[in-house]
Amino acid sequence: MAQTEDQPKVGPTALGKLVLFLFVLACLGGAAFYFRDLIAPGGRDGSQQVDLDQFQRVEAQDTQGITTVNEYQYVPGEKLPPVKGVSAYKWDPQQKVVNFPINVWIGWLPIVAANGGFAPNPESIFAKKHGFQVNLRLIDDPVVARDAFASGDSHVLWGTLDMMVLFAPDLMKDSRSAPRIYQQVDWSSGGDGIVIRGNIGSVADLKGKTIVYAQNSPSQYFINNLLLNAGVQPSDVNHKYTATAFEAAAAFVADRSIDACVSWAPDIYNIPDKVTGTRILTTTAEANKLIADVWAARADFANDHPEIIKGLVAGIFDGMDRLKDPAQREMAYQWMADGYGMQADEVRAMAQDAHSTNFGENKAFFLNANDPANFERTWKNVTFVYRELGLIDTPVRFDEVMDFSIIQELDRAGTFAHQKDESRSTFAPTSYKKVAAESPILTQTIRINFYPNSANVFEPEHDEMGKPIPNTLYDPSVAATLEKVARLVGQYERAVVAVVGHTDSSMRGKGTRYEDVKGLSMDRADAVRQALVKKYDFDPNKFTIEGMAWDEPANPDDPSNHALNRRVEISVYPPEAK
Amino acid sequence: MTTEAPQSVHSGLLRIREKLPAWKTWLLGLVPVVVLLGVWTLATTGAAEERMISPTILPSPGEVVASFGQLWFDRALTRNLGVSLTRVVEGFLLAFAVSFPLGLLMGAFTKVKAAFTPLTVFGAYLPIPTLVPLTLSLFGTGELQKVMFLALAFSIYLVPLFVAAVDTVDDTYLKTAYTLGATRWDAVRRVLLPVAWPDIWQAMRLGFGVGWSYILLAEMVDVGRGLGGIIITSQRRGPREHIYLVLVIIVAVAFLTDKLWAAAGRWLFPYRDQKR
Numbered sequence: 098m099a100q101t102e103d104q105p106k107v108g109p110t111a112l113g114k115l116v117l118f119l120f121v122l123a124c125l126g127g128a129a130f131y132f133r134d135l136i137a138p139g140g141r142d143g144s145q146q147v148d149l150d151q152f153q154r155v156e157a158q159d160t161q162g163i164t165t166v167n168e169y170q171y172v173p174g175e176k177l178p179p180v181k182g183v184s185a186y187k188w189d190p191q192q193k194v195v196n197f198p199i200n201v202w203i204g205w206l207p208i209v210a211a212n213g214g215f216a217p218n219p220e221s222i223f224a225k226k227h228g229f230q231v232n233l234r235l236i237d238d239p240v241v242a243r244d245a246f247a248s249g250d251s252h253v254l255w256g257t258l259d260m261m262v263l264f265a266p267d268l269m270k271d272s273r274s275a276p277r278i279y280q281q282v283d284w285s286s287g288g289d290g291i292v293i294r295g296n297i298g299s300v301a302d303l304k305g306k307t308i309v310y311a312q313n314s315p316s317q318y319f320i321n322n323l324l325l326n327a328g329v330q331p332s333d334v335n336h337k338y339t340a341t342a343f344e345a346a347a348a349f350v351a352d353r354s355i356d357a358c359v360s361w362a363p364d365i366y367n368i369p370d371k372v373t374g375t376r377i378l379t380t381t382a383e384a385n386k387l388i389a390d391v392w393a394a395r396a397d398f399a400n401d402h403p404e405i406i407k408g409l410v411a412g413i414f415d416g417m418d419r420l421k422d423p424a425q426r427e428m429a430y431q432w433m434a435d436g437y438g439m440q441a442d443e444v445r446a447m448a449q450d451a452h453s454t455n456f457g458e459n460k461a462f463f464l465n466a467n468d469p470a471n472f473e474r475t476w477k478n479v480t481f482v483y484r485e486l487g488l489i490d491t492p493v494r495f496d497e498v499m500d501f502s503i504i505q506e507l508d509r510a511g512t513f514a515h516q517k518d519e520s521r522s523t524f525a526p527t528s529y530k531k532v533a534a535e536s537p538i539l540t541q542t543i544r545i546n547f548y549p550n551s552a553n554v555f556e557p558e559h560d561e562m563g564k565p566i567p568n569t570l571y572d573p574s575v576a577a578t579l580e581k582v583a584r585l586v587g588q589y590e591r592a593v594v595a596v597v598g599h600t601d602s603s604m605r606g607k608g609t610r611y612e613d614v615k616g617l618s619m620d621r622a623d624a625v626r627q628a629l630v631k632k633y634d635f636d637p638n639k640f641t642i643e644g645m646a647w648d649e650p651a652n653p654d655d656p657s658n659h660a661l662n663r664r665v666e667i668s669v670y671p672p673e674a675k
Numbered sequence: 676m677t678t679e680a681p682q683s684v685h686s687g688l689l690r691i692r693e694k695l696p697a698w699k700t701w702l703l704g705l706v707p708v709v710v711l712l713g714v715w716t717l718a719t720t721g722a723a724e725e726r727m728i729s730p731t732i733l734p735s736p737g738e739v740v741a742s743f744g745q746l747w748f749d750r751a752l753t754r755n756l757g758v759s760l761t762r763v764v765e766g767f768l769l770a771f772a773v774s775f776p777l778g779l780l781m782g783a784f785t786k787v788k789a790a791f792t793p794l795t796v797f798g799a800y801l802p803i804p805t806l807v808p809l810t811l812s813l814f815g816t817g818e819l820q821k822v823m824f825l826a827l828a829f830s831i832y833l834v835p836l837f838v839a840a841v842d843t844v845d846d847t848y849l850k851t852a853y854t855l856g857a858t859r860w861d862a863v864r865r866v867l868l869p870v871a872w873p874d875i876w877q878a879m880r881l882g883f884g885v886g887w888s889y890i891l892l893a894e895m896v897d898v899g900r901g902l903g904g905i906i907i908t909s910q911r912r913g914p915r916e917h918i919y920l921v922l923v924i925i926v927a928v929a930f931l932t933d934k935l936w937a938a939a940g941r942w943l944f945p946y947r948d949q950k951r
Contacts, residue, residue, distance in 0.1 A: 136753060137750075137751070137753040137754050137757070138747065138748045138751055138753075138754075139751055139754070140750050140751025141747055181722070181724040182722070182723075182725055183724070185729065205832070239911065240911055241908045245731065247729060247731035247732055248729070263912040264912070264913075266913060267731060267912070267913035267914060267915060270723055270729075270730045270731055271723040271724060271729040271730055271731045272723065272724060273724055274729060274731050306866050309816060309897075312898050312899070312907075312908060312911070313908060313911035313912050334691045336899070337816055337899075338897060338898040338904075339816070339895075339897065339898065340896070340907060341894055344811070344896060347808065347811060347812065348811060348815070348816040348896065350812075351811060351812045351813075351815055351816070351932075352815035352816050354815070354817075355816065357883075432826075458781055487749075488912055489912065
């Protein structure tokens with residue numbers, strides 16, 4: 098109805114309307130602000146603080162530490178999730194061709210050698226000795242490889258152990274496509290690395306810098322593990338992600354505002370050659386027991402064809418034997434080059450990027466519970482890193498995917514007894530002074546609470562009369578602390594490690610001789626070394642020890658913080674050039 | 676005078692250019708969606724091992740919906756949506772700033788058209804994904820690269836449509852203008868452009884949707900923020916549910932913005948849909 102002059106105006110005035118409008122707007126704005134975490138939550142993007150004390154800490158499971166080889170006692174089949182339903186992979190029982198995808202990586206050379214090329218053929222070791230054939234297919238994209246595995250198109254999945262940690266929770270939603278890991282193929286040994294720009298001396302200097310790398314790849318594990326080991330919060334570093342390591346290298350070269358990249362060979366070696374002002378910070382040549390390449394079989398396939406799985410494992414070990422012959426090795430390079438569409442020279446140039454793990458090394462990896470870089474520790478370490486970064490919610494236990502039954506069976510049969518563990522680096526004795534002349538890759542402070550004037554890491558508690566109480570520990574977390582160190586030291590298998598002991602300065606100027614204090618700090622460092630060597634069977638020469646007495650307080654601003662100063666510091670140095 | 680659509684002489688279920696009431700249009704549109712959901716449910720119901728399609732490939736609709744909370748909170752859906760939306764809008768504005776004058780000039784002046792046509796033809800057949808590494812080395816890894824990549828993709832799409840919009844303006848209008856003493860500039864500004872605007876707007880509307888189809892490529896570098904980032908990381912480490920959810924969300928957002936474009940078009944150019 099049209100409003101007429103004589104009708105009184107009903108409702109608010111223009112000003113009133115404006116006020117009302119602003120009021121409603123303010124209410125909406127206020128509500129939006131109040132519920133901002135509900136409307137636009139920040140998400141879990143890995144920027145939260147990581148509890149560095151918890152890093153690498155495990156349940157102290159074995160405090161005796163008297164054996165160096167301690168085999169797992171359980172039966173894998175009892176821990177692995179049972180396969181339900183009808184098998185769902187493609188299989189022709191007449192042809193018997195196993196689809197085994199691989200990526201462009203020199204580590205697959207043994208299986209290429211065993212198979213005599215990529216195509217399935219009756220001349221392969223697999224066909225001749227085990228009665229099935231293998232079809233090696235190049236699937237470089239891990240997502241595609243994973244999907245081919247999940248759909249049953251591939252029977253096998255390639256990957257590093259850190260990738261398996263990320264893939265496993267999803268793959269295990271279907272018990273048939275659950276991954277079963279039977280064999281380690283290699284350790285990345287120079288194939289992955291970190292290139293830096295400008296004056297970055299050690300990992301600690303990466304604080305506040307920008308790093309680019311391929312997300313959800315070994316690069317991500319490598320750099321974050323490194324940061325955590327160096328006591329740097331991953332959130333203190335600006336992370337940029339790419340889809341592949343190749344793109345990370347390209348981005349680093351293109352964008353000068355990026356301080357570091359994690360990538361693969363040959364990029365990590367080409368960049369310092371071509372781009373001035375860049376150099377390699379560290380590679381898996383030092384952290385040579387960090388990134389493990391393995392293969393997994395579908396659980397349903399493994400269940401149905403245990404003999405084929407055994408044949409695959411044995412065939413790959415046979416391939417390693419074949420590669421010992423230079424002529425066979427050359428042939429394998431050529432086959433690999435044909436499969437990848439590369440030149441044989443290019444493949445030969447990659448030979449240094451990986452260290453094939455033979456039977457002896459697989460035994461250590463899967464079976465030796467005390468090996469500092471075994472499957473369990475590597476898996477738990479990856480899980481910790483990725484869970485802390487918020488990348489996985491419900492991690493899979495290591496024994497839900499690890500199946501060492503075939504390695505164990507081959508061990509009993511003695512088939513590959515001649516393949517001894519070759520991976521152990523040897524060290525010449527060296528002095529701390531000589532080692533410390535170089536800058537360390539990373540330094541980690543560990544705190545073992547020593548009993549006053551004692552250098553015994555396993556010192557028991559003492560009663561009020563000063564008598565030791567049996568079956569107690571002055572520092573109850575010593576086993577966990579040593580475990581943490583052992584894992585770090587184990588990952589940097591080829592690096593030299595300096596153990597430096599420190600004391601507090603509570604007796605300074607009170608008649609205590611400096612030499613005695615220095616001796617005590619040295620003894621503490623040595624005690625840590627001895628404990629590590631004893632339990633984890635490290636080469637004693639890998640460590641060099643030093644005692645700093647009270648000379649280097651942990652916090653120079655507060656030198657009288659005695660608790661903070663009773664400490665041991667571990668530094669990882671690059672191996673000496675031979 | 677308006678011309679009515681010819682009355683259908685046929686009877687039966689399907690009649691050529693039949694007029695439908697709105698409810699029927701909606702109902703018919705709903706049928707394929709329901710069928711698709713039904714097939715999806717059918718293929719993904721039951722224990723993981725008994726399904727037609729394993730949950731490691733395709734989760735069930737229920738599982739997808741159930742993971743929405745996680746996507747919203749843990750993966751900051753709204754913030755990432757905001758990030759992607761900003762990129763699309765920025766890329767679009769940038770592309771428009773370049774393609775609009777270029778398209779107009781090409782449509783108006785045959786010599787300009789002759790000069791740039793080979794480039795636009797080249798662009799039309801260019802596989803856009805190959806531009807990712809190029810933009811990477813030209814613009815770095817930051818926001819600029821994503822916006823520039825989208826701008827390139829937009830431009831390649833928009834320029835030919837803009838040209839066509841100007842091109843198809845009827846000669847009668849120009850002749851009338853010239854008779855009335857219009858200059859060259861007048862002809863462009865007061866004849867070609869106003870007549871072409873509705874078509875240009877339509878091109879912009881279609882082009883804006885193109886941005887969403889390239890968002891995944893744009894966000895491949897410096898993965899992390901944005902809807903593309905969520906898809907890429909979900910592909911690698913799961914959950915798979917999020918991939919499908921984000922796909923649905925992208926389509927929903929693209930649909931919604933398309934409706935907004937259409938509404939704005941009706942408001943700006945009411946004469947476009949008028950029967951002449």
